[in-house]
Amino acid sequence: MSTSNGTIFPPATPEMSKKRADLAPDQVKAFRNFSKKVFKKGALDGKTKQLIAVASAHITQCPYCIKGHTKQAKQKGATNEEIMEAIWVASEMRAGGAYAHAALALDEMEEMDNKS
Numbered sequence: 001m002s003t004s005n006g007t008i009f010p011p012a013t014p015e016m017s018k019k020r021a022d023l024a025p026d027q028v029k030a031f032r033n034f035s036k037k038v039f040k041k042g043a044l045d046g047k048t049k050q051l052i053a054v055a056s057a058h059i060t061q062c063p064y065c066i067k068g069h070t071k072q073a074k075q076k077g078a079t080n081e082e083i084m085e086a087i088w089v090a091s092e093m094r095a096g097g098a099y100a101h102a103a104l105a106l107d108e109m110e111e112m113d114n115k116s
Contacts, residue, residue: 008063009063009064012064012067012068039053045076046076047073047076047077047078050069050072050073050076050078051073051078051082051083051086052086053065053069053072053073054066054069054070054073054078054083054086054087054090055086055087055089055090055093056090057069057070058087058090058091058094059090059093059094070083073086
């Protein structure tokens with residue numbers, strides 16, 4: 001499946017943002033305020049927060065977040081190596097989650113085998 005311009009995801013545009021805001025203005029305002037608070041410098045600096053966001057975006061597989069937070073991480077001084085290392089941490093965590101959830105399948109297999 002692809003969009004009319006041949007891409008899998010439509011490009012993020014100001015028009016798309018406006019449409020979202022027009023359709024749910026209160027929610028968009030709340031989300032933007034929440035985002036500002038989350039990324040405000042606190043115990044973690046901006047670069048670290050953006051590296052976490054890049055890693056998280058890879059786990060959630062949000063292409064818009066990957067692009068946006070990678071750009072912001074670079075703007076906050078993250079190196080290409082730091083960004084890639086964050087992505088590898090995310091990869092390990094995602095793989096670890098699949099490995100850990102194998103316990104559910106093992107439990108179900110055992111239960112089904114015991115019914116036979």
